[in-house]
Amino acid sequence: MLSLYIHIPFCYRKCAYCDFVSYSVNDDIKHNYVVKLLQEIESKSGEYSGVVQSVYLGGGTPTAISLPDIMAILHCVKANYNIASDAEITIEGNPFTFDKAMLVELKKGGFNRFSVGVQSFHDNELVAIDRLHSKNQAVEACNVLKEIFPNYSLDLMIGxxxxxxxxxxxxxxxxxxxxPSHISCYMLKLEEGTKLTAMVEKGLVEVADEDTVADMYDMVVAKLGKCGFNQYETSNFARNNLVSRHNIGYWNLQNYLGFGIASHSLYGNRRFFNGSDLGDYIENGYSEMLEEDLTEKDKMQEYIMLRLRMNQGIVLADFQNMFNWDFLALYNEPLDKMKAYLDIxxxxxxxxxxxxxVASGVMVEFM
Ligand code: SF4
Structure with a gap:
C-alpha cells in the first residue's frame, strides 16, 4: 500500500501562526514549480511500487494554483502510479480560493474529498491570526462544498x-x-519564527493558558460527540466513519511518497525528504536528502506514538505482526505505571x- 502527498507551497498571505513552507509568488513562478513537480512525479514512479490508496494535494493552498495545473498534476499521478479504483483523492483549499465551477471541475477530474481550512467562524479571531477570509466567506465556501463534495473536511483551531x-x-x-463529513480541531502551537509567537513573546497578544485550552478541548470533544462526530484520533472527528484514509496510512506507518519542496517520504525503513528552497527546485528540480534509515526500534516507537493518538490505540495482533513482539510483555513497566490513563x-x-x-505525557513513558 502506498500514499502520495504533493506539496503546493503557495498562499496569498502568511497566516500569523503558520510555519509551513509556503510562499506568496506570481502565477508564472507557480506554473514553473508545477512543471518541475510533474517531472518529479514521473521520475520517481520507476523507483517505487505499490497500490496507491490515497493521494493528497496539500500546502500551502493547492487551490491557489490554476485549475489546469491542478488537473495536470492529478493526470500525471494517474498516468504514472497504480491508483486503486477506490483511492481517496483529496485536495486542500481555503475559503475564497475556489468557487462552484472550480469544484465541479475538480470532482469531474477525479478528486473525491476536499479539506477546507476555516479555523474559526468569528471575524475578530480570523483577523487576529491573519486569515484572509471572513466568517461569511467561510460559510459560503462550506455551503458550496457540501453540495459538490459531501465528503469534505473542515479545520478549526483551539486556543x-x-x-x-x-x-x-x-x-x-x-x-x-x-x-462536513469530517472535522479536524488542532490546538494552536506557538511555532518558532512565526509572527504570532513574536507578538505573544512581546506581550502584544495573549493566548489561552494550558488549563483553559484543555477545558476547551474537552468541550469540543463532548460537543462533536453529541453531534455524531466520532473522535478517531486526538484531533480528528468523522461522521459515518468517513475518516481520513490518507492520515490513517501515516499513522499505520504505511509507505508514503512526498513530491515538491519540503515534502517527506517513508518507504520501507528509509525516510527521506526534499529541500525547501523554491528557487532551487524550479531551477534544478528536486534534491532528495536522506533523513535516516529507521531501525526496527525507531519504527516501533514511532508506531506506538502515532497509534496512541488514535481512539483504537494499539491493536495487539497488528503490533505482533509488524514487529514480532508481544506489546504487553515488552512494555509491561510503562503499562503498569500509566494504567490509570489507559484502556487495556x-x-x-x-x-x-x-x-x-495529556496524551503526550503518557506516550513519553513508552519511548
Ligand atoms: S493558508 Fe495554511 S499554509 Fe497558508 S499561510 Fe495560512 S496556515 Fe499556512
Whole structure:
C-alpha cells in the first residue's frame, strides 16, 4: 500500500501562526514549480511500487494554483502510479480560493474529498491570526462544498487569540450546521519564527493558558460527540466513519511518497525528504536528502506514538505482526505505571479519551 502527498507551497498571505513552507509568488513562478513537480512525479514512479490508496494535494493552498495545473498534476499521478479504483483523492483549499465551477471541475477530474481550512467562524479571531477570509466567506465556501463534495473536511483551531469557550462552542455549532463529513480541531502551537509567537513573546497578544485550552478541548470533544462526530484520533472527528484514509496510512506507518519542496517520504525503513528552497527546485528540480534509515526500534516507537493518538490505540495482533513482539510483555513497566490513563484488554491498548489532552505525557513513558 502506498500514499502520495504533493506539496503546493503557495498562499496569498502568511497566516500569523503558520510555519509551513509556503510562499506568496506570481502565477508564472507557480506554473514553473508545477512543471518541475510533474517531472518529479514521473521520475520517481520507476523507483517505487505499490497500490496507491490515497493521494493528497496539500500546502500551502493547492487551490491557489490554476485549475489546469491542478488537473495536470492529478493526470500525471494517474498516468504514472497504480491508483486503486477506490483511492481517496483529496485536495486542500481555503475559503475564497475556489468557487462552484472550480469544484465541479475538480470532482469531474477525479478528486473525491476536499479539506477546507476555516479555523474559526468569528471575524475578530480570523483577523487576529491573519486569515484572509471572513466568517461569511467561510460559510459560503462550506455551503458550496457540501453540495459538490459531501465528503469534505473542515479545520478549526483551539486556543487562538480572542477565542473564548463560548466563541469556540459557536464555531463548532456553525461547523456542524454546514454538514462536513469530517472535522479536524488542532490546538494552536506557538511555532518558532512565526509572527504570532513574536507578538505573544512581546506581550502584544495573549493566548489561552494550558488549563483553559484543555477545558476547551474537552468541550469540543463532548460537543462533536453529541453531534455524531466520532473522535478517531486526538484531533480528528468523522461522521459515518468517513475518516481520513490518507492520515490513517501515516499513522499505520504505511509507505508514503512526498513530491515538491519540503515534502517527506517513508518507504520501507528509509525516510527521506526534499529541500525547501523554491528557487532551487524550479531551477534544478528536486534534491532528495536522506533523513535516516529507521531501525526496527525507531519504527516501533514511532508506531506506538502515532497509534496512541488514535481512539483504537494499539491493536495487539497488528503490533505482533509488524514487529514480532508481544506489546504487553515488552512494555509491561510503562503499562503498569500509566494504567490509570489507559484502556487495556487482550486485544488493544489505548489512552482513555478523557486523557487525550495529556496524551503526550503518557506516550513519553513508552519511548
Ligand atoms: S493558508 Fe495554511 S499554509 Fe497558508 S499561510 Fe495560512 S496556515 Fe499556512
Amino acid at each position: 487562538i487569540p480572542l477565542q473564548t469557550m463560548e466563541s469556540l462552542a459557536r464555531s463548532i455549532e456553525i461547523a456542524v450546521s454546514l454538514a 484488554d487482550n486485544t488493544h491498548v489505548a489512552i482513555k479519551t478523557k486523557y487525550f489532552s
